[in-house]
Ligand code: HEC
């Protein structure tokens with residue numbers, strides 16, 4: 497009797513655990529849009545797709561330095577002194593200019609401190625931004641689990657709008673090997689090239 501009740505209780509616990517796990521993965525599905533974590537809700541799709549602005553117009557250091565860089569408030573205001581100046585997000589932007597403060601953008605892509613990643617070498621070797629960062633020109637928020645539109649949500653769900661790849665060591669090295677084999681680049685495979 498005792499043993500049987502014990503097994504029953506165990507079964508119940510296991511079932512509860514299973515239900516919990518199913519529900520928790522379900523809750524991770526990108527069904528509901530999250531608000532942007534950024535201080536200003538900057539839409540890449542409007543700039544890079546609708547208005548066809550070049551990535552390097554704003555990320556101007558990518559070709560010549562380790563970092564891609566972000567545009568200054570002054571650069572944004574070059575257009576937004578006039579363009580959409582009455583919208584709430586643009587008023588926030590103008591305030592940063594008045595207060596002479598940089599915008600505290602939240603960093604999305606980051607490799608650990610002990611790793612060296614230079615943009616320059618990759619951009620000059622013709623690797624597209626999108627290969628590593630995903631289709632940024634379609635994104636309302638970079639790195640968001642889901643874009644705040646139903647269309648984006650559905651595209652994510654069926655895999656038509658793939659997320660950016662995770663920045664693992666295996667990913668770096670796999671591409672270096674493949675590129676070197678395919679088009680005789682000299683992408684490094686030795687440890688010190690990326691760890692120094
Ligand atoms: C009008 C200026 C502008 C243009 C054009 C633009 N970006 Fe951006 N980008 C920004 C700003 C501002 C941020 C910081 C806010 C954010 O993360 O959304 C940013 C952030 C990013 C980030 C995340 C940086 C991090 O924190 O890790 C990536 C990646 C990126 N942009 C790639 C691109 C690519 C690829 C293109 C071209 C398809 C592009 N951007 C076009 C202004 C721009």
Ligand code: HEC
Nearest residue numbers: 536537538539542547567571572575579580583585586589
């Ligand atoms: C070359 C011109 C140009 C530059 C530079 C530019 N933008 Fe824009 N931006 C636009 C245009 C055009 C729109 C679309 C306005 C519309 O919907 O009528 C827009 C729309 C926006 C919107 C959406 C406004 C809304 O609520 O509808 C935000 C927010 C924004 N820009 C922020 C920025 C920030 C931040 C920067 C600097 C990193 C920046 N923009 C740089 C031209 C520019």
Ligand code: HEC
Nearest residue numbers: 551555558563564565605606607613618623624625628663
């Ligand atoms: C080979 C992969 C790769 C390519 C190609 C690439 N990036 Fe990056 N990007 C990264 C990695 C990795 C990081 C994180 C770097 C770090 O933490 O030091 C990053 C960080 C960034 C950042 C935030 C930090 C910074 O450097 O300012 C921006 C913005 C960015 N990338 C934009 C771009 C744009 C725009 C392009 C195309 C012109 C581009 N990236 C091309 C891999 C790439």
Ligand code: HEC
Nearest residue numbers: 612613617621627667668671672675681682683684689690
């Ligand atoms: C999509 C392909 C691709 C990915 C992903 C990639 N790389 Fe590269 N990497 C290249 C190519 C191509 C070169 C340039 C080789 C050349 O110039 O001949 C390169 C060059 C380099 C160099 C040498 C720079 C120099 O000045 O010689 C370093 C360091 C490097 N990559 C680090 C990284 C790290 C760290 C990552 C992952 C976070 C990474 N790469 C991901 C393709 C890639």
Ligand code: HEC
Nearest residue numbers: 607608611663664665666668669672684685686687689690
């Ligand atoms: C092309 C660039 C590149 C090369 C070459 C490379 N690494 Fe890495 N390594 C990375 C990146 C990016 C990370 C951080 C992401 C991660 O942990 O996967 C990393 C992480 C690591 C870590 C930490 C792993 C962890 O789980 O925290 C160790 C240890 C390491 N590398 C050792 C090495 C050794 C040893 C070599 C030479 C055999 C090497 N790496 C060559 C890019 C590289």
